Amino acid sequence: MLRKTKLAGIIASLLATPCFSGIYVGVAGGPEGAHFSQRAHVTRPFTFDVRDKQHFSGLGGFGSIFGGYFWDYNRFYLAGEINANVSSVEYNLVNDEFIHGTFSKSYFNIRYSEGVSFLPGYYFGSETVIYGRIGYTNGHLKIVESDPTIRNTTSNRSGIRYGLGVRHDIIPHLTFMMDYSQVNYSPIRSHVFEPFGTVTKNTKITPNTAQVAFGLIYKFDAPPAVYVK
Numbered sequence: 001m002l003r004k005t006k007l008a009g010i011i012a013s014l015l016a017t018p019c020f021s022g023i024y025v026g027v028a029g030g031p032e033g034a035h036f037s038q039r040a041h042v043t044r045p046f047t048f049d050v051r052d053k054q055h056f057s058g059l060g061g062f063g064s065i066f067g068g069y070f071w072d073y074n075r076f077y078l079a080g081e082i083n084a085n086v087s088s089v090e091y092n093l094v095n096d097e098f099i100h101g102t103f104s105k106s107y108f109n110i111r112y113s114e115g116v117s118f119l120p121g122y123y124f125g126s127e128t129v130i131y132g133r134i135g136y137t138n139g140h141l142k143i144v145e146s147d148p149t150i151r152n153t154t155s156n157r158s159g160i161r162y163g164l165g166v167r168h169d170i171i172p173h174l175t176f177m178m179d180y181s182q183v184n185y186s187p188i189r190s191h192v193f194e195p196f197g198t199v200t201k202n203t204k205i206t207p208n209t210a211q212v213a214f215g216l217i218y219k220f221d222a223p224p225a226v227y228v229k
Contacts, residue, residue, distance in 0.1 A: 019074075025067040028177065028215025032062040034089045036108045037206045040150075044199045056108060060089030062211055068119075070219075077121035077129045084114045089209065093146075106146045110207060113139040113183075115161055127169040135161045137183045141207060149201045151190040157207065159185035167217065175217040182210045 068081030090109040121131025137159040163181025187206040
């Protein structure tokens, strides 16, 4: 009898624990930086074997629209979210040599991306949640090289997105957010063989981006959270 009473008490406690969920949409924007790591391996049989490393960076801004579904359980928070981004960040190098009439331009950019994330978090007070982010991103990478031994390319690259953020309820249904996240994209590889000089060049370019987002979120039919002490 005592065990049944304890079990009934536990069930009643779980049912009394507040649990809310709902759909949300939002917009955000802010500064963004990109880093492109380039590693090249150049070989010629019985002559040389050279490895070279270079790093390129760019700064810009981005805008994002996103939406998701969230769950509040006592002080715990979990959300699933999809997003689409546009970005102006780009590494750009222009080399114009007017004496000999040679003009060249190199640039790397990721103008568009979309992804999905999971956001586990914890409420500090009834209006502020601090959360982590882990997810998948698909970025549209474009590489234009003035170096003829590196192939130009436009391709989709998969990446892992991770970061931290905070969301604070301003008024019912409206939330302010601040979010820092990074994306590590899969590398792109180039293989070029120059038959006249019998030179082979293999190049790997690995993109990474980081952004700070400031935005507003609208929650549909989300009642204010009330927590049990």
